[in-house]
Amino acid sequence: MGGDPIFRWSWVTENSDQILTQLWEHVQLTVIAIVVGLLISLPVAIYVQRHRRVLPPVVGFTGMLYTIPSIALFAFLQAYTGLSFWTAEIGLVSYTLLILIRNIVAGLNAVPTDVKDAALGMGYSRRQLLWRVELPLALPVIVAGIRIATVTIIGLITVTALIGLGGFGHFILTGFRSFSSDASTMMLAGGLFSVALAVFADVVLIGTEKLLAPWAQKGAGRAMAT
Amino acid sequence: MAQTMISLNSVTKRFGNSAETAVNALSMEVNQGETVVLVGPSGCGKTTTMKMINRLVEPTSGTITVDGTDVLEQDPVRLRRNIGYVIQSIGLLPHRTVAENIGTVPHLEGWDKKRIDQRTEELASVLELDPALLKRYPSELSGGQRQRVGVARALAADPPVMLMDEPFGAVDPIVRERLQDQFLDIQESLKKTIVFVTHDIDEAIKMADRIAILNRGGIIEQYAPPEEILREPANDFVKQFVGAERGLKRLALINVSDIEVEEGPVVSSSTTADDARKIMEEFGQDWTAVVDDGELRGWVNSAALEGKEVVGEAETRKFSAYVTARNTLRNALDSIVTSRTQVAVVVDKQERYRGILTLERVSKEIIS
Amino acid sequence: MGAEGRGKGDGNVNVLADTFAWFTDPANYSGANSIPLRVMEHVQLSAQPVFLAALLALPVGLYVGHKRRFEFAAISVGNIGRAVPSFGLIAFLFVPTFAWPGVLGYWAVFIAMTLLAIPPILINTSVGIRSVDRDTVEAARGMGMSEWDVLLRIEVPLAVPLIVAGLKTASVQVIATATLGAITSIGGLGRFIIDGMAAGRDDIVLGGAILVALLAILTEVTFSLLEGVLSPRTSSGHRRWFRRTDSESGPPDTQTGPAGLGVA
Numbered sequence: 001m002g003g004d005p006i007f008r009w010s011w012v013t014e015n016s017d018q019i020l021t022q023l024w025e026h027v028q029l030t031v032i033a034i035v036v037g038l039l040i041s042l043p044v045a046i047y048v049q050r051h052r053r054v055l056p057p058v059v060g061f062t063g064m065l066y067t068i069p070s071i072a073l074f075a076f077l078q079a080y081t082g083l084s085f086w087t088a089e090i091g092l093v094s095y096t097l098l099i100l101i102r103n104i105v106a107g108l109n110a111v112p113t114d115v116k117d118a119a120l121g122m123g124y125s126r127r128q129l130l131w132r133v134e135l136p137l138a139l140p141v142i143v144a145g146i147r148i149a150t151v152t153i154i155g156l157i158t159v160t161a162l163i164g165l166g167g168f169g170h171f172i173l174t175g176f177r178s179f180s181s182d183a184s185t186m187m188l189a190g191g192l193f194s195v196a197l198a199v200f201a202d203v204v205l206i207g208t209e210k211l212l213a214p215w216a217q218k219g220a221g222r223a224m225a226t
Numbered sequence: 227m228a229q230t231m232i233s234l235n236s237v238t239k240r241f242g243n244s245a246e247t248a249v250n251a252l253s254m255e256v257n258q259g260e261t262v263v264l265v266g267p268s269g270c271g272k273t274t275t276m277k278m279i280n281r282l283v284e285p286t287s288g289t290i291t292v293d294g295t296d297v298l299e300q301d302p303v304r305l306r307r308n309i310g311y312v313i314q315s316i317g318l319l320p321h322r323t324v325a326e327n328i329g330t331v332p333h334l335e336g337w338d339k340k341r342i343d344q345r346t347e348e349l350a351s352v353l354e355l356d357p358a359l360l361k362r363y364p365s366e367l368s369g370g371q372r373q374r375v376g377v378a379r380a381l382a383a384d385p386p387v388m389l390m391d392e393p394f395g396a397v398d399p400i401v402r403e404r405l406q407d408q409f410l411d412i413q414e415s416l417k418k419t420i421v422f423v424t425h426d427i428d429e430a431i432k433m434a435d436r437i438a439i440l441n442r443g444g445i446i447e448q449y450a451p452p453e454e455i456l457r458e459p460a461n462d463f464v465k466q467f468v469g470a471e472r473g474l475k476r477l478a479l480i481n482v483s484d485i486e487v488e489e490g491p492v493v494s495s496s497t498t499a500d501d502a503r504k505i506m507e508e509f510g511q512d513w514t515a516v517v518d519d520g521e522l523r524g525w526v527n528s529a530a531l532e533g534k535e536v537v538g539e540a541e542t543r544k545f546s547a548y549v550t551a552r553n554t555l556r557n558a559l560d561s562i563v564t565s566r567t568q569v570a571v572v573v574d575k576q577e578r579y580r581g582i583l584t585l586e587r588v589s590k591e592i593i594s
Numbered sequence: 595m596g597a598e599g600r601g602k603g604d605g606n607v608n609v610l611a612d613t614f615a616w617f618t619d620p621a622n623y624s625g626a627n628s629i630p631l632r633v634m635e636h637v638q639l640s641a642q643p644v645f646l647a648a649l650l651a652l653p654v655g656l657y658v659g660h661k662r663r664f665e666f667a668a669i670s671v672g673n674i675g676r677a678v679p680s681f682g683l684i685a686f687l688f689v690p691t692f693a694w695p696g697v698l699g700y701w702a703v704f705i706a707m708t709l710l711a712i713p714p715i716l717i718n719t720s721v722g723i724r725s726v727d728r729d730t731v732e733a734a735r736g737m738g739m740s741e742w743d744v745l746l747r748i749e750v751p752l753a754v755p756l757i758v759a760g761l762k763t764a765s766v767q768v769i770a771t772a773t774l775g776a777i778t779s780i781g782g783l784g785r786f787i788i789d790g791m792a793a794g795r796d797d798i799v800l801g802g803a804i805l806v807a808l809l810a811i812l813t814e815v816t817f818s819l820l821e822g823v824l825s826p827r828t829s830s831g832h833r834r835w836f837r838r839t840d841s842e843s844g845p846p847d848t849q850t851g852p853a854g855l856g857v858a
Contacts, residue, residue, distance in 0.1 A: 067814045069770030072803035075787045079609050079796040118317025121282055121389075122331050122379070123307035136321045151676050158679040159774065162791070169681055176685040176777065184689050191682025198677035215321045215363045 008185045019171075019193070026167025026197060029157050032089055034150055037096030044097075045104035046130065055105070062098035070095065070156050074163050083164040088157070095156060096149040103145025107138030140216050143209040147202055154198040158190065168193040231387060231419040232256040232279060237288035239274055239444075248274045249444030251288065258386075259417040263430040266440030267467070272423045275444055276389050279421060280309045292387060307331055310380030310388035310418070314395045316372050318364040324375050325360040331383040349378040352412060370401040377409065381416075391423045406432060427468055431456070431475060439464050453479055473592050474556055480591055482558060483551035487572045487581030492517050495538035499531045513567050515579060516542050522579040525567060548573045549583070555591060558583045612797030613804070627785070629805070635781035636809065639772045643704060644765050647711035652757075655716045659723025659753070660745050668720050675713025680706055680771045688778060699778020707771045711764035718760025722753030754824045762817030769810050783809065 012019065048054050065073075070091060077087040111134050119133050135142075158169030166173060168190045175186025209216075232255065239249040249271040256262045264272040277283040279290055281302045290297045297305055318327050326333070328349055329342040337345075350357055353374040364372060373394060380388055394402045394409075410433065413420065424430055430437050431452040438449040441463055448460040456476045459465040468475070491514035493502045506514050506528065516523040516537060524542035534540045547561045549570050561570035562585050570588075572580040616622060622629050658668050687702035694701045726749045734748050750757075776784025786802025 063814075064811055067766055067810045068807040069766075069773045069810055071770070071774050071784070071787060072806040072810075075791065075799045076803040076807075078791075079800050112315075112317070112320075114313060114315040114317040115319060116317075117282070118311065118313055118376075119319065119330075121280060121306055121309075121311035121313070123303050123305075123334060125303045128334070133319060133321075148676070151673070155677060155679040158681040161681070162777075162788075169679065172679070172682045172685045176688065184686070187682065187685040187689070191679055191686055194679045194682060195674075195677050202673075202677075213321065215365070 005181070006184050007188050008182060011182055011185045012189065019189075022166070022168050022170050023193070023197070025165060025170075026154070026157055026194070029085075029088060029092065029160070029165065029167055030150065030153055030197075030201070033092035033096060033153050034146065036089065036093045037100050037149060038146070040093070041097055041100035041104060045101045045108070048101065049105045049108045058101065059098070062094075062101055065094040066098040070159050071162065074160060078163050085165070087163055088160040088165050091160075092153050092156060096153060099149040099152070100142075100145050103148075104138065104142050107141030107145075108134055110141060111137045136213070139213045140209060143205060143212075147205045150201045150205065151198045154194060154201060158194055168197070229258045230255045231258040231260075231293060232421065233291045234275070234279075235289045235291075237275070237278060237285050237290060237444075239271070239278060239283060240286045247286075247443055249278070249285075252444045252446060254438060254446060254449060256419060256421060258419050260435045261413060261420040261422060261433060263422045263424060263434035263437050264440055265424055265427055265430040265437060265467070267442070268425065270440040270442050271444035272440050273391055275440075276391060276421055276423050279387075280306050280311060280389055282306075307335060307383065308385050308387070310383075310385045310390075312376050312380045312388070312390045312393040314392035316376035316393075316396070318372060318375060318379075320364055322363075323360065324355075324362055324364065324367065327364065327375060328360075328378045328382055330379060335383060345382060346378075349381055352381075353378045354408065369397045370405065373397060373401075373405055374408075377405075377412075381412075386419060388418050388420045390420060392425070393422075394429070395424070395426075402429075409433070428475070431479065439467055474559070476592055477556040477559055477588065478554045480555045481551065482549050482553050482555065482572060482583070485555070485583075485587075485591065487583055488587055490515060490569065490571075490582035492579065493537050494518050495523065495536070497537045499534050499536060499540070502526070502531060502537050503528060511567070511569075515571070515582075517579045520578045522571075522573060522577060545571050547571075548577070550575065555583075555588050559585075559588055562588065609796045609800060613800040616797045616801045629801075632781060632783050632785060633805065633809065636769070636772055636783045636806075639703070639775075639780065639782050640707070640765065640768045643707035643711050643768050644761065647708050647764060648715055648761065650708075651712045651715035652719055655719025655757075655760075656723060656745065656750070658716075659720035660741075660749060662724060665720070665724070668716055672713045672717040675710060678710070680710055681774055683709065684771070684775055684777070697778075697780050699775065700780050703772065703775030703778060703780055706775070707768045710771055711768050714763035714767065715757075715760045718756045718763070719753070722756030722760070723749045725756070726752045755821050758817060758821045758824060762814060762821065765813050765817065766810050769806070769813060773806050 044058065048058050073091045073094065074087060077091055081087045081090065115133065115137070116129065119129055124133065157165070157167045158172055160166050161169035161173040171186045171190030171193070173190075175183045175188075175190065178186070234252055234254050236251045236253050237249060238247055238251050240247050252271075252275060254262075264275060266272050274283055278285045279292065279297065281297055285298075292305070292309070318324075319330070322330075325343075325346050328346045329337075332342045332345060346360065347357065349355075350360060355371065355374055355378065359367060359371060359375075364375070367375065373396065376393065380390075394405045397405065406429065422430075422433055424433075434452055436449060436451050437455055439447045439455065441447050447467075448455055448464045450460075453476065455464065456468060456472045456479070459468055459472070465472075491505045491509040491511050493505055493514050493516055495516060495518050497505075502514055506512060513525050513527040515525050522545075524544045526537060526540045526542055530540040530543075531537070545567070546565050547570075549558045549561055549572055551572075551574065558570040558572075562568060562583065565571075568585070570583040572583060574580055617629075625631075655668070658664050683706040684699075684702050687705050688699055691701040691705070692698060723745075730752075731744055731748060734744050739747070772780075772782050773784035773787065776782060776788040783802050783806045786798050786805070790796070790798030790800075790802060
């Protein structure tokens with residue numbers, strides 16, 4: 001292996017099809033995990049924020065899920081759900097829960113009380129208050145959580161190569177197991193593409209936040225100024 | 227005959243399980259078009275009382291009626307849409323433009339866009355808000371501007387009743403005075419029923435038709451027009467709360483235009499020095515005003531007339547301050563005390579001489 | 595090695611029963627592949643990188659936090675750390691280091707673990723120091739304390755909870771990376787998982803996964819308790835237990851949450 005190049009650029013062009021396939025798999029896994037994670041986390045977080053007592057057990061449970069090393073979690077799941085998309089997704093979604101719930105709760109807590117007081121006083125119903133005032137104002141913190149979750153998940157997905165998926169992790173695993181001169185290229189490609197995807201996702205999310213919350217960029221203080 | 231708009235009947239509020247009551251069997255009535263100010267020290271329950279009217283706080287017992295209907299029988303959300311609500315920190319929605327903020331309740335009520343826009347522009351001009359601000363976000367506005375947006379927002383759906391909790395508290399005194407004046411002007415034309423909470427007795431005196439002085443537990447110590455409270459405080463608590471200088475505070479309630487000014491010593495430039503001295507003696511003053519064709523030149527005293535034949539030859543000094551019909555007797559008193567002539571000179575809008583106010587004349591208004 | 599292997603997803607109850615059998619089989623408590631040995635290996639594997647990372651990251655974190663400079667660089671380090679997949683890092687490092695002395699792949703895993711442990715420690719230390727109330731620091735300087743005194747007597751003690759949280763995150767991260775590192779030839783609990791998967795032995799896989807999970811959770815809990823114990827007392831004398839929740843909902847760039855920031 002001594003004389004092999006660390007990275008052969010032509011490999012990328014030669015395998016562009018495969019790369020796109022893996023990209024698609026990686027993106028799919030990411031998007032589904034985040035969307036499902038949000039669908040679970042949002043109602044849970046809203047509930048938790050209202051009923052403070054439930055917070056420690058919820059944080060405790062989701063925290064425990066988060067602490068379990070992903071390979072252990074995937075390994076555990078595959079004994080029940082096999083080497084499938086679902087195994088990966090259940091595991092990935094579990095990792096998003098702590099981050100998302102924590103950030104949604106923090107975001108909701110950060111909404112200034114006098115804004116809520118004024119809104120209720122004017123005649124917003126509780127539901128209108130949540131959807132038209134609290135959630136929009138919590139958006140920056142929530143998006144920050146989505147960003148962290150997304151970047152984390154993108155990295156975790158590479159591990160799923162060990163259960164038959166992997167996205168870009170597929171290249172890492174293949175490279176690791178191969179003795180060809182392209183081993184290094186493949187591993188590096190897998191890792192770099194994964195990082196690139198994470199950076200890209202982060203930028204897209206930042207842009208989305210700017211679009212959804214234009215008020216947060218203006219004025220001396222951030223959105224929470226009164 | 228004054229019609230009751232808001233009535234509170236033996237309203238009590240207890241928080242949680244504590245035996246202590248924040249508000250204890252409070253009863254009072256507010257007439258239509260009246261501005262009632264609730265004042266009192268911290269913890270007297272004034273804000274709690276106000277918040278029970280629009281059910282942001284639910285009374286533990288007692289009834290509250292607004293415009294004839296028991297508030298507990300109404301849907302709180304609907305109730306609040308019909309009551310304007312302004313709080314000290316205003317609580318503008320940071321994620322909405324100023325225009326959207328003002329139009330909050332109309333929007334919730336389903337007004338069409340054109341009507342909302344019209345109303346918003348109307349209110350902006352009434353509150354003297356630069357139309358360019360309408361597209362901005364609250365974080366870009368100054369404190370005084372935000373307060374005005376808050377008031378505009380409360381007025382948007384034209385509610386008959388307004389609740390205001392220290393609405394002018396968060397700005398500096400100069401801005402506050404302007405806001406108070408502006409609000410008084412608006413209230414003159416709109417004649418809303420207003421319940422106003424403040425801890426500042428001077429603000430209460432200025433803004434109220436009637437003041438309710440509250441003690442701990444929401445006990446009403448006195449509920450009367452400001453003049454009466456100053457003249458006849460019901461007890462020591464009220465006396466102490468109103469503070470010292472009640473006399474001066476009462477003077478602040480009387481305008482110069484409300485009383486008759488006295489004639490003072492007046493000469494013209496062509497008057498001889500001797501005649502001038504006679505006039506001064508007549509009025510028992512050491513000075514005389516110099517008025518030519520209605521125009522006020524200033525004043526001269528005997529020292530200045532020394533060795534002169536005619537008033538015009540002497541050096542006329544300008545009066546240091548004037549009061550007009552719009553000023554209060556308190557301003558007049560300040561003028562009296564600080565001027566060399568020891569009187570307040572009253573002029574009209576065109577700065578033409580009207581007369582003087584002496585210390586005795588002003589005191590007469592208080593001593594009865 | 596005991597009972598016959600079961601295939602994947604072959605019925606939950608059976609797998610659990612098999613796993614239980616594996617745990618209770620005394621044969622698995624002696625020899626080269628024994629449970630206690632692997633646990634020990636795993637702990638040893640994980641402890642060293644954490645120490646090394648702390649040695650490297652703590653001083654830098656203290657400096658960045660105290661001087662309040664290079665904050666953007668520190669945050670970037672954190673973000674990169676989060677984005678880099680540890681799997682890729684191990685695999686990539688394997689090639690240049692496979693000839694180095696010791697177990698095949700050890701160095702790759704070791705370097706990967708160290709690198710991945712640095713960001714949480716760095717970020718948390720710098721944020722922790724930076725968050726110390728400026729007035730307190732200023733008062734200390736005003737009293738005549740030297741910069742070292744300010745750092746060591748004021749800032750560090752107040753930043754300890756966050757620093758410990760950073761060590762906690764790093765430790766759990768490293769435990770996870772060590773598990774993954776079993777794709778090389780190193781020891782540790784990952785061996786059960788990787789070898790089990792290769793042999794189709796779900797009971798071993800599950801056993802390994804449970805052990806790793808327990809180890810990680812135990813580490814997390816221990817550090818959290820330590821964090822709580824070392825938390826500054828509030829004026830009422832009570833320790834702020836909710837510091838834990840506070841630090842977890844801290845600014846998004848504070849890596850105080852448990853585990854796998856970055857990856858497995």
